Amino acid sequence: MPIYMYPVIVIGFFVFLSIFFIVKQQTAAVIERFGRYQSIRHSGLQLKIPLMDRIAGKLSLKIQQLDVIVETKTLDDVFVKLKVSVQYKVIKDKVYDAFYKLDYPHDQITSYVFDVVRAEVPKMRLDDVFVKKDDIAIAVKTELNDAMMDYGYDIIKTLVTDIDPDAQVKAAMNRINAADREKTAAQYEGDAQRILIVEKAKAEAESKRLQGQGIADQRREIARGLEESVEVLNRVGINSQEASALIVVTQHYDTLQSLGEETNSNLILLPNSPQVGSNMLNDMVASFTASNQIGEAMKKAQKDKDNE
Template identity: 80%
Template structure:
Protein backbone atom coordinates (compact mmCIF):
# COMPACT_ATOMS: atom_id res chain seq x y z
CA UNK A 1 0.00 0.00 0.00
CA UNK A 2 1.44 3.27 -1.08
CA UNK A 3 1.62 6.43 0.97
CA UNK A 4 -1.33 7.92 -0.94
CA UNK A 5 -3.64 5.04 -0.19
CA UNK A 6 -2.54 5.02 3.43
CA UNK A 7 -3.28 8.70 3.80
CA UNK A 8 -6.67 8.30 2.12
CA UNK A 9 -7.59 5.42 4.41
CA UNK A 10 -6.65 7.45 7.49
CA UNK A 11 -8.65 10.45 6.24
CA UNK A 12 -11.66 8.26 5.45
CA UNK A 13 -11.49 6.66 8.87
CA UNK A 14 -11.44 10.04 10.56
CA UNK A 15 -14.48 11.12 8.55
CA UNK A 16 -16.35 8.01 9.62
CA UNK A 17 -15.44 8.49 13.24
CA UNK A 18 -16.43 12.15 13.20
CA UNK A 19 -19.78 11.48 11.54
CA UNK A 20 -20.49 8.76 14.10
CA UNK A 21 -20.26 11.21 17.02
CA UNK A 22 -22.90 13.81 17.79
CA UNK A 23 -24.20 15.81 20.76
CA UNK A 24 -27.70 16.53 22.01
CA UNK A 25 -28.46 19.82 23.82
CA UNK A 26 -30.11 20.09 27.18
CA UNK A 27 -33.96 19.89 27.13
CA UNK A 28 -33.79 18.33 23.67
CA UNK A 29 -34.29 14.77 22.38
CA UNK A 30 -32.82 13.38 19.13
CA UNK A 31 -34.66 10.73 17.09
CA UNK A 32 -32.26 8.26 15.40
CA UNK A 33 -33.35 6.12 12.43
CA UNK A 34 -31.60 3.24 10.70
CA UNK A 35 -32.35 2.83 7.02
CA UNK A 36 -35.45 5.00 7.47
CA UNK A 37 -36.79 3.04 10.40
CA UNK A 38 -37.02 4.30 13.99
CA UNK A 39 -34.06 3.12 16.04
CA UNK A 40 -33.85 5.07 19.31
CA UNK A 41 -34.27 8.34 21.12
CA UNK A 42 -31.11 9.97 22.41
CA UNK A 43 -31.12 12.43 25.32
CA UNK A 44 -28.77 15.31 26.09
CA UNK A 45 -25.01 14.66 26.05
CA UNK A 46 -22.42 13.00 23.80
CA UNK A 47 -23.95 10.25 21.60
CA UNK A 48 -22.73 7.74 19.03
CA UNK A 49 -24.24 6.25 15.88
CA UNK A 50 -23.07 4.11 13.01
CA UNK A 51 -21.99 6.37 10.17
CA UNK A 52 -23.89 6.13 6.91
CA UNK A 53 -26.23 3.50 8.37
CA UNK A 54 -27.77 5.55 11.19
CA UNK A 55 -28.98 9.13 10.84
CA UNK A 56 -30.63 11.74 13.00
CA UNK A 57 -34.21 12.06 11.77
CA UNK A 58 -34.95 15.10 13.88
CA UNK A 59 -34.73 16.82 17.21
CA UNK A 60 -37.66 17.45 19.59
CA UNK A 61 -37.75 20.50 21.89
CA UNK A 62 -38.63 19.48 25.45
CA UNK A 63 -38.97 23.06 26.77
CA UNK A 64 -42.30 24.69 27.58
CA UNK A 65 -43.50 26.50 24.48
CA UNK A 66 -46.23 29.09 24.01
CA UNK A 67 -48.63 29.47 21.13
CA UNK A 68 -50.79 32.61 20.79
CA UNK A 69 -54.09 32.09 18.97
CA UNK A 70 -56.41 35.00 18.05
CA UNK A 71 -60.03 33.90 17.62
CA UNK A 72 -62.87 36.01 16.27
CA UNK A 73 -66.28 34.97 17.51
CA UNK A 74 -69.72 36.35 18.43
CA UNK A 75 -71.26 36.65 21.89
CA UNK A 76 -74.82 35.86 22.93
CA UNK A 77 -75.83 39.52 22.53
CA UNK A 78 -74.48 39.58 18.94
CA UNK A 79 -71.21 41.42 19.58
CA UNK A 80 -68.13 40.35 17.62
CA UNK A 81 -64.99 40.08 19.72
CA UNK A 82 -61.38 39.03 19.18
CA UNK A 83 -59.97 36.80 21.92
CA UNK A 84 -56.26 36.13 22.29
CA UNK A 85 -55.67 32.67 23.78
CA UNK A 86 -52.15 31.85 24.97
CA UNK A 87 -51.49 28.10 25.19
CA UNK A 88 -48.42 26.84 27.05
CA UNK A 89 -47.54 23.26 26.11
CA UNK A 90 -44.67 20.81 26.43
CA UNK A 91 -43.63 17.51 24.89
CA UNK A 92 -43.85 14.66 27.41
CA UNK A 93 -40.39 13.20 27.83
CA UNK A 94 -41.68 9.59 27.76
CA UNK A 95 -43.74 10.25 24.62
CA UNK A 96 -41.19 11.79 22.30
CA UNK A 97 -41.93 9.09 19.72
CA UNK A 98 -45.63 10.02 19.58
CA UNK A 99 -44.88 13.75 19.47
CA UNK A 100 -42.43 13.26 16.57
CA UNK A 101 -44.24 10.72 14.42
CA UNK A 102 -47.97 11.23 15.06
CA UNK A 103 -48.29 14.96 14.39
CA UNK A 104 -46.89 16.76 11.36
CA UNK A 105 -47.65 20.24 12.75
CA UNK A 106 -48.68 20.38 16.44
CA UNK A 107 -49.20 24.17 16.36
CA UNK A 108 -51.91 23.88 13.73
CA UNK A 109 -53.55 21.06 15.65
CA UNK A 110 -53.64 23.13 18.86
CA UNK A 111 -54.96 26.16 16.97
CA UNK A 112 -57.83 24.11 15.54
CA UNK A 113 -58.89 22.88 18.97
CA UNK A 114 -58.70 26.41 20.44
CA UNK A 115 -60.96 27.76 17.69
CA UNK A 116 -63.42 24.93 18.23
CA UNK A 117 -63.68 25.38 22.01
CA UNK A 118 -63.82 29.20 22.01
CA UNK A 119 -66.50 29.33 19.33
CA UNK A 120 -68.51 26.80 21.31
CA UNK A 121 -68.23 28.58 24.69
CA UNK A 122 -68.32 32.32 23.94
CA UNK A 123 -71.65 32.35 22.01
CA UNK A 124 -73.29 31.14 25.25
CA UNK A 125 -72.22 34.32 27.10
CA UNK A 126 -73.03 38.00 26.91
CA UNK A 127 -70.21 40.46 26.38
CA UNK A 128 -70.00 41.43 30.05
CA UNK A 129 -69.91 37.75 31.01
CA UNK A 130 -67.00 37.16 28.64
CA UNK A 131 -64.92 39.68 30.60
CA UNK A 132 -66.04 38.31 33.96
CA UNK A 133 -65.74 34.60 33.07
CA UNK A 134 -62.60 34.57 30.96
CA UNK A 135 -61.07 32.07 33.38
CA UNK A 136 -63.91 29.66 32.61
CA UNK A 137 -63.09 29.95 28.92
CA UNK A 138 -59.41 29.26 29.61
CA UNK A 139 -60.26 26.19 31.73
CA UNK A 140 -62.57 24.83 29.03
CA UNK A 141 -59.82 25.22 26.40
CA UNK A 142 -57.25 23.54 28.64
CA UNK A 143 -59.49 20.55 29.37
CA UNK A 144 -60.34 20.03 25.70
CA UNK A 145 -56.71 20.35 24.60
CA UNK A 146 -55.45 18.00 27.30
CA UNK A 147 -57.86 15.28 26.26
CA UNK A 148 -56.92 15.66 22.60
CA UNK A 149 -53.16 16.32 22.74
CA UNK A 150 -52.24 13.78 25.41
CA UNK A 151 -52.48 10.99 22.84
CA UNK A 152 -49.97 12.84 20.69
CA UNK A 153 -47.40 13.18 23.46
CA UNK A 154 -48.14 16.80 24.37
CA UNK A 155 -49.01 18.13 27.82
CA UNK A 156 -51.01 21.39 28.03
CA UNK A 157 -49.47 23.28 30.95
CA UNK A 158 -51.75 26.30 31.04
CA UNK A 159 -54.12 28.31 28.87
CA UNK A 160 -54.76 32.03 29.34
CA UNK A 161 -57.21 34.49 27.84
CA UNK A 162 -54.78 37.39 27.56
CA UNK A 163 -56.90 39.84 25.55
CA UNK A 164 -60.57 40.52 24.79
CA UNK A 165 -61.07 43.09 22.06
CA UNK A 166 -64.67 43.97 21.07
CA UNK A 167 -65.62 46.04 18.04
CA UNK A 168 -64.53 49.70 18.15
CA UNK A 169 -68.10 51.04 18.31
CA UNK A 170 -68.95 48.64 21.11
CA UNK A 171 -65.90 49.77 23.09
CA UNK A 172 -66.91 53.40 22.63
CA UNK A 173 -70.43 52.62 23.86
CA UNK A 174 -69.03 50.74 26.87
CA UNK A 175 -66.77 53.68 27.68
CA UNK A 176 -69.72 56.08 27.51
CA UNK A 177 -71.75 53.83 29.81
CA UNK A 178 -68.85 53.61 32.23
CA UNK A 179 -68.36 57.39 32.15
CA UNK A 180 -72.08 57.95 32.78
CA UNK A 181 -72.04 55.57 35.73
CA UNK A 182 -69.03 57.32 37.21
CA UNK A 183 -70.65 60.73 36.72
CA UNK A 184 -73.78 59.44 38.45
CA UNK A 185 -71.77 58.18 41.42
CA UNK A 186 -69.83 61.46 41.54
CA UNK A 187 -73.10 63.44 41.53
CA UNK A 188 -74.44 61.30 44.38
CA UNK A 189 -71.31 61.90 46.42
CA UNK A 190 -71.42 65.64 45.70
CA UNK A 191 -75.09 65.80 46.72
CA UNK A 192 -74.33 63.90 49.91
CA UNK A 193 -71.45 66.29 50.65
CA UNK A 194 -73.72 69.31 50.10
CA UNK A 195 -76.35 67.78 52.38
CA UNK A 196 -73.77 67.21 55.10
CA UNK A 197 -72.59 70.82 54.75
CA UNK A 198 -76.16 72.14 54.98
CA UNK A 199 -76.95 70.00 58.04
CA UNK A 200 -73.70 71.01 59.72
CA UNK A 201 -74.34 74.68 58.96
CA UNK A 202 -77.91 74.44 60.31
CA UNK A 203 -76.68 72.75 63.47
CA UNK A 204 -73.99 75.39 63.90
CA UNK A 205 -76.54 78.18 63.45
CA UNK A 206 -78.93 76.53 65.90
CA UNK A 207 -76.14 76.15 68.44
CA UNK A 208 -75.11 79.77 67.84
CA UNK A 209 -78.68 80.98 68.39
CA UNK A 210 -78.97 78.89 71.53
CA UNK A 211 -75.73 80.25 72.93
CA UNK A 212 -76.70 83.77 71.89
CA UNK A 213 -80.06 83.45 73.66
CA UNK A 214 -78.36 82.02 76.70
CA UNK A 215 -75.90 84.92 76.66
CA UNK A 216 -78.70 87.47 76.42
CA UNK A 217 -80.57 85.77 79.26
CA UNK A 218 -77.42 85.75 81.40
CA UNK A 219 -76.79 89.40 80.53
CA UNK A 220 -80.30 90.42 81.52
CA UNK A 221 -80.08 88.38 84.69
CA UNK A 222 -76.86 90.11 85.66
CA UNK A 223 -78.35 93.51 84.79
CA UNK A 224 -81.37 92.77 86.97
CA UNK A 225 -79.12 91.64 89.79
CA UNK A 226 -77.06 94.80 89.43
CA UNK A 227 -80.17 96.97 89.47
CA UNK A 228 -81.40 95.16 92.54
CA UNK A 229 -78.11 95.78 94.32
CA UNK A 230 -78.14 99.44 93.21
CA UNK A 231 -81.64 99.92 94.58
CA UNK A 232 -80.62 98.33 97.88
CA UNK A 233 -77.62 100.68 98.14
CA UNK A 234 -79.79 103.73 97.44
CA UNK A 235 -82.41 102.56 99.93
CA UNK A 236 -79.74 102.35 102.57
CA UNK A 237 -78.97 106.09 102.14
CA UNK A 238 -82.63 107.11 102.45
CA UNK A 239 -83.78 107.07 98.81
CA UNK A 240 -87.00 105.12 98.27
CA UNK A 241 -87.41 102.47 95.54
CA UNK A 242 -89.28 104.74 93.09
CA UNK A 243 -86.69 107.48 93.27
CA UNK A 244 -83.87 104.93 93.06
CA UNK A 245 -85.36 103.35 89.94
CA UNK A 246 -85.80 106.75 88.32
CA UNK A 247 -82.25 107.74 89.22
CA UNK A 248 -80.83 104.54 87.74
CA UNK A 249 -82.76 105.02 84.49
CA UNK A 250 -81.55 108.62 84.17
CA UNK A 251 -77.98 107.51 84.86
CA UNK A 252 -78.20 104.81 82.16
CA UNK A 253 -79.68 107.37 79.78
CA UNK A 254 -76.70 109.71 80.15
CA UNK A 255 -74.23 106.79 80.05
CA UNK A 256 -75.72 105.73 76.72
CA UNK A 257 -75.41 109.25 75.32
CA UNK A 258 -71.80 109.40 76.46
CA UNK A 259 -70.93 106.05 74.86
CA UNK A 260 -72.53 107.12 71.58
CA UNK A 261 -70.67 110.41 71.58
CA UNK A 262 -67.32 108.72 72.18
CA UNK A 263 -67.63 106.72 68.92
CA UNK A 264 -65.91 108.55 66.03
CA UNK A 265 -66.87 106.13 63.26
CA UNK A 266 -70.58 105.44 63.57
CA UNK A 267 -73.69 105.52 61.40
CA UNK A 268 -76.11 106.26 64.25
CA UNK A 269 -78.45 109.27 64.00
CA UNK A 270 -78.99 111.20 67.25
CA UNK A 271 -82.46 112.65 67.73
CA UNK A 272 -82.82 116.13 69.29
CA UNK A 273 -82.25 116.05 73.04
CA UNK A 274 -82.69 118.97 75.42
CA UNK A 275 -80.98 119.40 78.80
CA UNK A 276 -84.40 119.15 80.48
CA UNK A 277 -84.99 115.72 78.92
CA UNK A 278 -83.46 113.91 81.86
CA UNK A 279 -85.42 115.89 84.48
CA UNK A 280 -88.63 115.57 82.46
CA UNK A 281 -88.15 111.83 82.18
CA UNK A 282 -87.44 111.63 85.91
CA UNK A 283 -90.57 113.66 86.77
CA UNK A 284 -92.67 111.56 84.40
CA UNK A 285 -91.40 108.36 85.92
CA UNK A 286 -92.04 109.60 89.49
CA UNK A 287 -95.54 110.71 88.49
CA UNK A 288 -96.15 107.32 86.87
CA UNK A 289 -94.96 105.46 89.94
CA UNK A 290 -97.15 107.69 92.18
CA UNK A 291 -100.23 107.18 90.00
CA UNK A 292 -99.56 103.46 89.92
CA UNK A 293 -99.36 103.36 93.71
CA UNK A 294 -102.60 105.31 94.07
CA UNK A 295 -104.40 103.00 91.67
CA UNK A 296 -103.02 100.01 93.56
CA UNK A 297 -104.24 101.40 96.91
CA UNK A 298 -107.74 101.99 95.52
CA UNK A 299 -107.88 98.48 94.14
CA UNK A 300 -106.85 97.09 97.51
CA UNK A 301 -109.63 99.12 99.27
CA UNK A 302 -112.20 97.94 96.72
CA UNK A 303 -111.12 94.32 97.15
CA UNK A 304 -111.24 94.71 100.92
CA UNK A 305 -114.77 96.18 100.77
CA UNK A 306 -115.90 93.36 98.51
CA UNK A 307 -114.46 90.88 100.97
CA UNK A 308 -116.42 92.43 103.90
CA UNK A 309 -119.67 92.33 101.89
CA UNK A 310 -119.07 88.74 100.82
CA UNK A 311 -118.39 87.79 104.42
CA UNK A 312 -121.65 89.43 105.64
CA UNK A 313 -123.62 87.63 102.93
CA UNK A 314 -122.05 84.36 103.91
CA UNK A 315 -122.86 84.91 107.61
CA UNK A 316 -126.48 85.72 106.72
CA UNK A 317 -126.78 82.53 104.68
CA UNK A 318 -125.34 80.50 107.51
CA UNK A 319 -127.80 82.02 110.03
CA UNK A 320 -130.74 81.35 107.74
CA UNK A 321 -129.64 77.76 107.37
CA UNK A 322 -129.48 77.38 111.16
CA UNK A 323 -132.99 78.83 111.58
CA UNK A 324 -134.34 76.39 109.05
CA UNK A 325 -132.83 73.52 110.96
CA UNK A 326 -134.31 74.69 114.29
CA UNK A 327 -137.73 75.02 112.75
Protein backbone atom coordinates (compact mmCIF):
# COMPACT_ATOMS: atom_id res chain seq x y z
CA MET A 1 0.00 0.00 0.00
CA PRO A 2 1.46 3.39 -0.96
CA ILE A 3 2.52 5.60 1.90
CA TYR A 4 0.23 8.46 0.81
CA MET A 5 -2.78 6.24 1.50
CA TYR A 6 -2.15 6.13 5.24
CA PRO A 7 -3.42 9.65 5.95
CA VAL A 8 -6.50 8.95 3.87
CA ILE A 9 -7.22 5.80 5.89
CA VAL A 10 -6.76 7.63 9.19
CA ILE A 11 -9.04 10.44 8.11
CA GLY A 12 -11.62 7.97 6.87
CA PHE A 13 -11.45 6.11 10.17
CA PHE A 14 -12.13 9.25 12.20
CA VAL A 15 -14.94 10.24 9.84
CA PHE A 16 -16.45 6.80 10.29
CA LEU A 17 -16.24 7.14 14.06
CA SER A 18 -17.87 10.58 13.94
CA ILE A 19 -20.96 9.02 12.43
CA PHE A 20 -21.80 7.34 15.72
CA PHE A 21 -22.43 8.98 19.08
CA ILE A 22 -23.99 7.90 22.36
CA VAL A 23 -26.66 9.72 24.31
CA LYS A 24 -26.86 8.86 28.03
CA GLN A 25 -30.01 7.87 29.89
CA GLN A 26 -32.29 10.77 30.91
CA THR A 27 -30.50 13.03 28.42
CA ALA A 28 -31.60 14.65 25.15
CA ALA A 29 -29.17 15.73 22.40
CA VAL A 30 -30.03 18.53 19.96
CA ILE A 31 -28.72 17.92 16.39
CA GLU A 32 -28.17 20.79 13.99
CA ARG A 33 -27.37 20.55 10.27
CA PHE A 34 -25.38 23.43 8.88
CA GLY A 35 -26.37 25.45 11.94
CA ARG A 36 -30.07 24.74 11.63
CA TYR A 37 -32.15 22.55 13.95
CA GLN A 38 -32.42 19.01 12.64
CA SER A 39 -33.69 16.67 15.36
CA ILE A 40 -33.76 15.61 19.01
CA ARG A 41 -31.99 12.37 19.91
CA HIS A 42 -32.61 10.45 23.12
CA SER A 43 -30.66 7.78 25.00
CA GLY A 44 -28.81 5.08 23.06
CA LEU A 45 -26.49 4.75 20.05
CA GLN A 46 -27.29 7.42 17.46
CA LEU A 47 -26.13 8.32 13.93
CA LYS A 48 -25.38 11.65 12.30
CA ILE A 49 -23.93 12.77 8.98
CA PRO A 50 -20.29 13.72 9.38
CA LEU A 51 -19.31 17.29 8.55
CA MET A 52 -22.98 18.18 8.11
CA ASP A 53 -24.57 17.37 11.43
CA ARG A 54 -23.28 18.39 14.79
CA ILE A 55 -24.42 18.05 18.39
CA ALA A 56 -25.51 21.56 19.30
CA GLY A 57 -26.01 20.69 22.94
CA LYS A 58 -27.40 18.24 25.49
CA LEU A 59 -30.07 18.75 28.09
CA SER A 60 -30.60 16.65 31.23
CA LEU A 61 -34.12 15.32 31.72
CA LYS A 62 -33.51 14.64 35.41
CA ILE A 63 -35.16 16.59 38.20
CA GLN A 64 -32.89 19.45 39.22
CA GLN A 65 -32.95 21.78 42.19
CA LEU A 66 -32.18 25.47 42.40
CA ASP A 67 -31.84 27.23 45.77
CA VAL A 68 -32.73 30.92 45.76
CA ILE A 69 -32.14 33.20 48.76
CA VAL A 70 -34.40 36.25 48.83
CA GLU A 71 -34.10 39.14 51.27
CA THR A 72 -37.26 41.17 51.80
CA LYS A 73 -39.23 43.08 54.43
CA THR A 74 -42.36 41.99 56.28
CA LEU A 75 -45.46 44.02 57.06
CA ASP A 76 -44.08 44.87 60.53
CA ASP A 77 -40.83 46.22 59.00
CA VAL A 78 -38.60 43.25 59.79
CA PHE A 79 -35.97 42.25 57.25
CA VAL A 80 -35.91 38.51 56.64
CA LYS A 81 -34.09 36.12 54.33
CA LEU A 82 -36.02 33.25 52.77
CA LYS A 83 -34.42 30.25 51.12
CA VAL A 84 -36.67 28.88 48.38
CA SER A 85 -35.78 25.52 46.84
CA VAL A 86 -37.24 24.99 43.35
CA GLN A 87 -37.32 21.49 41.88
CA TYR A 88 -37.78 21.46 38.10
CA LYS A 89 -37.07 19.41 34.99
CA VAL A 90 -37.10 19.71 31.21
CA ILE A 91 -40.28 18.35 29.64
CA LYS A 92 -39.31 15.51 27.32
CA ASP A 93 -41.64 16.64 24.55
CA LYS A 94 -40.47 20.25 24.81
CA VAL A 95 -36.69 19.88 24.57
CA TYR A 96 -36.69 22.21 21.54
CA ASP A 97 -38.33 25.03 23.54
CA ALA A 98 -36.06 24.48 26.51
CA PHE A 99 -32.94 24.61 24.34
CA TYR A 100 -33.78 27.42 21.92
CA LYS A 101 -36.17 29.69 23.80
CA LEU A 102 -34.20 30.12 27.01
CA ASP A 103 -30.46 30.46 27.44
CA TYR A 104 -30.23 30.78 31.23
CA PRO A 105 -33.10 28.96 32.96
CA HIS A 106 -31.54 29.47 36.40
CA ASP A 107 -31.63 33.23 36.01
CA GLN A 108 -35.21 33.13 34.75
CA ILE A 109 -36.39 30.99 37.68
CA THR A 110 -34.51 33.17 40.16
CA SER A 111 -36.18 36.30 38.79
CA TYR A 112 -39.67 34.85 39.17
CA VAL A 113 -38.90 33.63 42.72
CA PHE A 114 -37.72 37.11 43.69
CA ASP A 115 -40.80 38.68 42.15
CA VAL A 116 -43.30 36.40 43.92
CA VAL A 117 -41.61 36.39 47.33
CA ARG A 118 -41.23 40.17 47.38
CA ALA A 119 -44.88 40.49 46.44
CA GLU A 120 -46.22 38.07 49.07
CA VAL A 121 -44.03 38.51 52.16
CA PRO A 122 -44.54 42.29 52.59
CA LYS A 123 -48.24 41.53 53.09
CA MET A 124 -47.50 39.37 56.16
CA ARG A 125 -46.18 39.94 59.64
CA LEU A 126 -43.07 38.05 60.71
CA ASP A 127 -45.01 35.46 62.71
CA ASP A 128 -47.33 34.89 59.75
CA VAL A 129 -44.34 34.27 57.47
CA PHE A 130 -43.37 31.27 59.61
CA VAL A 131 -46.95 30.01 59.78
CA LYS A 132 -47.80 30.55 56.10
CA LYS A 133 -44.54 29.48 54.48
CA ASP A 134 -46.43 26.77 52.58
CA ASP A 135 -48.71 29.45 51.10
CA ILE A 136 -45.63 31.32 49.88
CA ALA A 137 -44.25 28.12 48.32
CA ILE A 138 -47.56 27.45 46.54
CA ALA A 139 -47.66 31.00 45.18
CA VAL A 140 -44.10 30.63 43.84
CA LYS A 141 -44.91 27.28 42.21
CA THR A 142 -48.07 28.63 40.56
CA GLU A 143 -46.27 31.62 39.13
CA LEU A 144 -43.30 29.58 37.92
CA ASN A 145 -45.48 26.93 36.31
CA ASP A 146 -47.38 29.52 34.32
CA ALA A 147 -44.18 31.21 33.18
CA MET A 148 -41.77 28.29 32.65
CA MET A 149 -44.19 25.93 30.92
CA ASP A 150 -43.84 27.97 27.72
CA TYR A 151 -40.08 27.47 27.89
CA GLY A 152 -40.34 23.69 28.16
CA TYR A 153 -39.75 23.45 31.93
CA ASP A 154 -42.00 21.76 34.47
CA ILE A 155 -41.89 22.98 38.09
CA ILE A 156 -42.17 19.86 40.23
CA LYS A 157 -42.19 21.43 43.68
CA THR A 158 -41.18 24.58 45.55
CA LEU A 159 -40.24 24.61 49.22
CA VAL A 160 -39.46 27.42 51.65
CA THR A 161 -36.64 25.63 53.45
CA ASP A 162 -35.33 28.43 55.66
CA ILE A 163 -36.58 31.67 57.20
CA ASP A 164 -33.85 33.78 58.76
CA PRO A 165 -34.84 37.12 60.35
CA ASP A 166 -32.36 39.88 61.12
CA ALA A 167 -29.96 38.94 63.94
CA GLN A 168 -31.26 41.60 66.33
CA VAL A 169 -34.86 40.57 65.72
CA LYS A 170 -33.96 36.92 66.25
CA ALA A 171 -32.28 37.77 69.57
CA ALA A 172 -35.34 39.77 70.65
CA MET A 173 -37.63 36.87 69.72
CA ASN A 174 -35.48 34.50 71.75
CA ARG A 175 -35.66 36.82 74.76
CA ILE A 176 -39.44 37.06 74.43
CA ASN A 177 -39.79 33.29 74.21
CA ALA A 178 -37.48 32.83 77.20
CA ALA A 179 -39.51 35.36 79.24
CA ASP A 180 -42.78 33.64 78.30
CA ARG A 181 -41.38 30.27 79.33
CA GLU A 182 -40.12 31.65 82.64
CA LYS A 183 -43.54 33.22 83.26
CA THR A 184 -45.26 29.92 82.52
CA ALA A 185 -42.81 28.05 84.77
CA ALA A 186 -43.46 30.55 87.59
CA GLN A 187 -47.21 30.09 87.19
CA TYR A 188 -46.87 26.31 87.36
CA GLU A 189 -44.64 26.58 90.42
CA GLY A 190 -47.14 28.92 92.09
CA ASP A 191 -49.99 26.53 91.33
CA ALA A 192 -47.97 23.64 92.73
CA GLN A 193 -47.18 25.55 95.94
CA ARG A 194 -50.82 26.55 96.32
CA ILE A 195 -51.95 22.96 95.89
CA LEU A 196 -49.41 21.81 98.48
CA ILE A 197 -50.59 24.43 100.97
CA VAL A 198 -54.25 23.55 100.42
CA GLU A 199 -53.62 19.84 100.73
CA LYS A 200 -51.50 20.36 103.83
CA ALA A 201 -54.25 22.46 105.40
CA LYS A 202 -56.82 19.80 104.55
CA ALA A 203 -54.60 17.12 106.07
CA GLU A 204 -54.09 19.16 109.25
CA ALA A 205 -57.83 19.84 109.51
CA GLU A 206 -58.59 16.15 109.07
CA SER A 207 -55.92 15.31 111.67
CA LYS A 208 -57.44 17.77 114.16
CA ARG A 209 -60.91 16.41 113.51
CA LEU A 210 -59.78 12.83 114.06
CA GLN A 211 -57.79 13.89 117.13
CA GLY A 212 -60.81 15.67 118.61
CA GLN A 213 -63.01 12.70 117.83
CA GLY A 214 -60.49 10.44 119.55
CA ILE A 215 -60.38 12.65 122.64
CA ALA A 216 -64.18 12.77 122.74
CA ASP A 217 -64.38 8.97 122.44
CA GLN A 218 -61.74 8.61 125.15
CA ARG A 219 -63.60 10.88 127.55
CA ARG A 220 -66.85 9.12 126.77
CA GLU A 221 -65.30 5.75 127.61
CA ILE A 222 -63.74 7.19 130.80
CA ALA A 223 -67.12 8.55 131.86
CA ARG A 224 -68.76 5.19 131.13
CA GLY A 225 -66.08 3.41 133.15
CA LEU A 226 -66.51 5.79 136.07
CA GLU A 227 -70.28 5.28 135.94
CA GLU A 228 -69.85 1.50 136.07
CA SER A 229 -67.32 1.81 138.91
CA VAL A 230 -69.73 3.94 140.96
CA GLU A 231 -72.55 1.41 140.39
CA VAL A 232 -70.31 -1.45 141.61
CA LEU A 233 -69.30 0.48 144.74
CA ASN A 234 -72.92 1.41 145.44
CA ARG A 235 -73.86 -2.26 145.43
CA VAL A 236 -71.41 -2.95 148.31
CA GLY A 237 -72.78 -0.10 150.45
CA ILE A 238 -70.57 2.80 149.43
CA ASN A 239 -72.51 5.93 148.47
CA SER A 240 -71.86 7.95 145.33
CA GLN A 241 -69.79 10.66 147.03
CA GLU A 242 -67.50 8.20 148.75
CA ALA A 243 -67.26 6.14 145.55
CA SER A 244 -66.25 9.22 143.54
CA ALA A 245 -63.62 10.16 146.10
CA LEU A 246 -62.29 6.61 146.14
CA ILE A 247 -62.03 6.59 142.33
CA VAL A 248 -60.16 9.90 142.34
CA VAL A 249 -57.69 8.64 144.93
CA THR A 250 -57.23 5.41 142.99
CA GLN A 251 -56.49 7.33 139.77
CA HIS A 252 -54.02 9.48 141.71
CA TYR A 253 -52.05 6.46 142.84
CA ASP A 254 -52.28 4.89 139.40
CA THR A 255 -50.75 8.05 138.00
CA LEU A 256 -47.93 7.89 140.53
CA GLN A 257 -47.30 4.25 139.64
CA SER A 258 -47.15 4.99 135.88
CA LEU A 259 -44.70 7.82 136.53
CA GLY A 260 -42.53 5.50 138.55
CA GLU A 261 -42.34 3.01 135.71
CA GLU A 262 -40.86 5.64 133.37
CA THR A 263 -37.16 5.57 134.20
CA ASN A 264 -36.26 8.45 131.84
CA SER A 265 -39.10 10.74 132.90
CA ASN A 266 -38.24 14.20 134.27
CA LEU A 267 -41.81 14.91 135.44
CA ILE A 268 -42.26 15.81 139.11
CA LEU A 269 -45.76 15.70 140.68
CA LEU A 270 -46.31 18.32 143.41
CA PRO A 271 -47.34 17.89 146.16
CA ASN A 272 -46.00 14.36 146.50
CA SER A 273 -46.28 13.48 150.21
CA PRO A 274 -47.93 10.26 151.49
CA GLN A 275 -50.79 12.30 153.00
CA VAL A 276 -51.77 13.67 149.60
CA GLY A 277 -54.22 10.89 148.89
CA SER A 278 -55.83 11.17 152.33
CA ASN A 279 -56.03 14.94 152.17
CA MET A 280 -57.50 14.74 148.70
CA LEU A 281 -60.14 12.28 149.89
CA ASN A 282 -61.01 14.40 152.92
CA ASP A 283 -61.22 17.54 150.83
CA MET A 284 -63.46 15.85 148.30
CA VAL A 285 -65.77 14.40 151.01
CA ALA A 286 -65.94 17.81 152.66
CA SER A 287 -66.72 19.51 149.40
CA PHE A 288 -69.40 16.96 148.56
CA THR A 289 -70.93 17.37 152.05
CA ALA A 290 -70.93 21.14 151.78
CA SER A 291 -72.43 20.92 148.32
CA ASN A 292 -75.23 18.66 149.62
CA GLN A 293 -75.93 21.01 152.52
CA ILE A 294 -76.12 23.98 150.20
CA GLY A 295 -78.40 22.05 147.90
CA GLU A 296 -80.73 21.02 150.75
CA ALA A 297 -80.84 24.62 152.01
CA MET A 298 -81.74 25.92 148.58
CA LYS A 299 -84.50 23.29 148.21
CA LYS A 300 -85.94 24.22 151.67
CA ALA A 301 -85.89 27.92 150.85
CA GLN A 302 -87.66 27.33 147.59
CA LYS A 303 -90.25 25.14 149.31
CA ASP A 304 -90.94 27.80 151.98
CA LYS A 305 -91.33 30.41 149.28
CA ASP A 306 -93.83 28.26 147.42
CA ASN A 307 -95.84 27.70 150.65
CA GLU A 308 -96.17 31.42 151.23
